[in-house]
Each structure stands twice: as structure tokens, then as C-alpha cells.
Amino acid sequence: MQTARHSLLYDAGPLYGPGSNAGDRVVVPTLQALGARGLDSGRLDLLVLSHVHLDHTGGAEAVLAQLQPQGLLGSLLPDERGRLGLASAPWRDCAAGEAWQWDGVHFSVLLPDADAAGGRSSSGNDYSCVLRIEAAARHGHSAVALLPGDIERAQERDLVARHAASPGYLKADLMLAPHHGSNTSSTSVLLQAVRPQWVVAQTGYRNRFGHPAAPVRRRYEEMQIELRNTVQCGAAHWRSDQPGSLVCERQKRPRYWRHAVFDSRGQAK
Ligand SMILES: [Zn+2]
Numbered sequence: 600m601q602t603a604r605h606s607l608l609y610d611a612g613p614l615y616g617p618g619s620n621a622g623d624r625v626v627v628p629t630l631q632a633l634g635a636r637g638l639d640s641g642r643l644d645l646l647v648l649s650h651v652h653l654d655h656t657g658g659a660e661a662v663l664a665q666l667q668p669q670g671l672l673g674s675l676l677p678d679e680r681g682r683l684g685l686a687s688a689p690w691r692d693c694a695a696g697e698a699w700q701w702d703g704v705h706f707s708v709l710l711p712d713a714d715a716a717g718g719r720s721s722s723g724n725d726y727s728c729v730l731r732i733e734a735a736a737r738h739g740h741s742a743v744a745l746l747p748g749d750i751e752r753a754q755e756r757d758l759v760a761r762h763a764a765s766p767g768y769l770k771a772d773l774m775l776a777p778h779h780g781s782n783t784s785s786t787s788v789l790l791q792a793v794r795p796q797w798v799v800a801q802t803g804y805r806n807r808f809g810h811p812a813a814p815v816r817r818r819y820e821e822m823q824i825e826l827r828n829t830v831q832c833g834a835a836h837w838r839s840d841q842p843g844s845l846v847c848e849r850q851k852r853p854r855y856w857r858h859a860v861f862d863s864r865g866q867a868k
Contacts, residue, residue: 600732600744603702606635607645608668609730609746614657622658627665629834642666644701647693648673649727649748651683660684672697674711674726674748676719693728695761703735704839709761710747710754724749724778729758731771734839742839745771745793749778755789762792769793772842776800776826780811790822797845798826799835 600607608630612621630638646668648656656675660683662668671685674693680686691697694713699706710729719726727748734742750758755777762768769792777784780800798819800811811828819826825845827835833849849857 601635602704605644605701606630606638607647607706608643608662608666609647610649610655610748611646611658611662613654620658620661622661622665626658626662630666638666643668645669646671647728647730647746648675648685649693649746650674650724651676651679651722652724652749655748656683663688672708672728674722674728676722679722693726705733707731707733710750710758724751725754727754729754731769737840740842742842743771743773744837744839745769745774745795747775747777747784749781749784751778751781751783752786755784755786759788759792771795772839773797773799773837773845776811776815778810779806779808780815780826780828781808782812782814785815785818787818790818790824794822795824796843797837798824799832799845800826800828802828802830804830 600609608626612626614620615624630643635643643662643666646659646662648659648671650673663671663685668688670689670691672691672693675683675685677686680688680690693708693711695708695710696713697708707730708728709731711726727750729748729750730746732744732746759769771793772795774793774795774797776798777789779802802810811826816826827845827847829835831849832847834847836846836848837844
């Protein structure tokens with residue numbers, strides 16, 4: 600996410616194997632190519648690690664070494680950070696209620712609960728750092744992006760219950776599919792509260808989990824929510840000043856060596 604003068608990276612991609620990770624191979628070169636604000640000086644403002652699982656943190660050490668974020672925010676325990684080579688980086692625990700503003704853009708942590716940090720022994724999906732980002736109003740609309748990590752149905756229920764007194768607070772233009780579109784997430788109660796226009800499921804080609812799950816795809820379709828799978832879309836670009844459009848890199852810049860994943864109408868095959 601980029602604001603006028605700041606940049607934030609939410610999760611660092613997977614570890615592929617010994618000495619091979621998405622940080623080196625994808626994330627750092629992509630951010631440099633995009634010319635992310637703040638990266639002119641070779642630094643990232645904030646790296647958020649939603650939770651410890653390696654599909655989110657496998658690239659973190661490489662990002663840390665090459666982009667030297669000013670800070671790290673996340674839901675990892677000290678020994679987990681040590682194992683990932685992140686022990687020496689400036690760290691803050693992700694806790695609901697934390698908020699800051701960059702260039703008129705508001706960032707708020709919605710989960711996990713601040714109390715949950717004490718005494719827990721692991722930081723799996725349940726502790727995913729849920730981030731809400733709200734842009735300054737344009738034409739009477741403040742675009743919102745919701746990044747929920749890998750939360751499951753219990754956390755989705757909790758999230759909706761917490762904000763029941765402020766209807767519309769969870770409404771977002773763009774949402775990452777919770778837990779990559781797993782059938783354990785994207786519950787109707789969450790979708791009704793968020794009612795996003797766009798949902799992006801970050802998945803792997805022919806991934807063994809079957810993400811995004813067929814019932815989840817149907818749920819989005821029934822609510823007329825546009826689901827984009829990164830397998831077909833490639834990098835998905837979205838801007839808060841054009842919240843109604845989402846651009847897929849693979850569609851914008853097709854290459855002959857990528858097999859066709861869109862039909863002539865631009866629909867995913
Ligand atoms: Zn994951």
C-alpha cells in the first residue's frame with residue numbers, strides 16, 4: 600500500500616525451499632519496479648506480518664535485508680521472530696485499537712485483541728493482524744481496503760460483533776479474501792458487513808488446498824462481489840482514487856509464454 604509519501608508491505612510471500620523465497624524473487628523486485636514511495640531511499644516504512652505461517656513470512660528476512668523497513672508490525676511471538684531471522688528488527692505487536700495516519704490515510708488494526716498477546720503459545724491464523732485502511736474522502740466517498748490475513752469464521756464473527764454498534768465501519772471497497780478463500784472463512788456474516796466490490800484471493804496455481812473453495816466462490820457470486828484469483832489476475836492493482844476499478848497485470852500485459860487464463864470477454868477460464 601502506498602500513500603503520498605509512505606509505503607507499507609502487508610506480508611512477504613512464501614518460502615519456496617532452502618535459499619529460495621518470494622521476498623527475493625518477487626516482492627523486492629516488484630516493489631522496486633513499482634517505484635514504491637519511500638523506496639527511493641531503499642527503505643520501506645512498515646512491514647506488516649499478519650501471522651507466522653510461512654506462506655506469509657517466508658520472504659520476510661529477504662525483505663528486511665534489502666528494503667530495511669523502519670519498523671515491523673505483526674502477530675508473531677519473540678521465538679517465532681528469532682526463527683525467521685527477524686529478532687533484531689524494531690517490532691510492535693499487532694493489537695486492536697492501534698491506529699496511525701500517513702498523508703491523510705488512516706490505518707487501524709482491528710484484530711487480534713490486545714489481551715490475546717499475553718500467555719499464548721502460538722500465533723496461527725486466529726491471531727492474524729487485521730488491517731483497515733481508509734483513504735481521504737473524494738467526491739464524498741472514502742475508499743476502504745480491508746486486509747484480514749488468514750482469519751477464520753470465529754474471528755470474522757468477532758470482528759462483526761465488535762463493530763455492530765457502528766454500522767458501515769467494516770464496509771470496504773477492496774478486501775483480501777480471508778485465508779486465501781478457504782471454506783473456513785468468508786462467512787456470510789462478514790460479507791454482509793463488508794460488502795466489498797472487489798475481493799482478491801491470493802492463491803497458488805493448482806494449490807493443494809483448492810483455494811479459493813467452490814462454496815466461497817459461490818458466496819461471492821451470489822452477493823455480486825467480484826472475486827479475482829491471483830492465479831488468473833497476476834498482480835492486482837487498485838487505487839483509492841478509482842475504487843471501482845481493479846487492474847489485473849496478466850490482462851493488462853499479456854505475454855505469449857503465459858497460457859491463456861482469460862476468454863475473449865476477459866473472464867477467467
Ligand atoms: Zn496463508
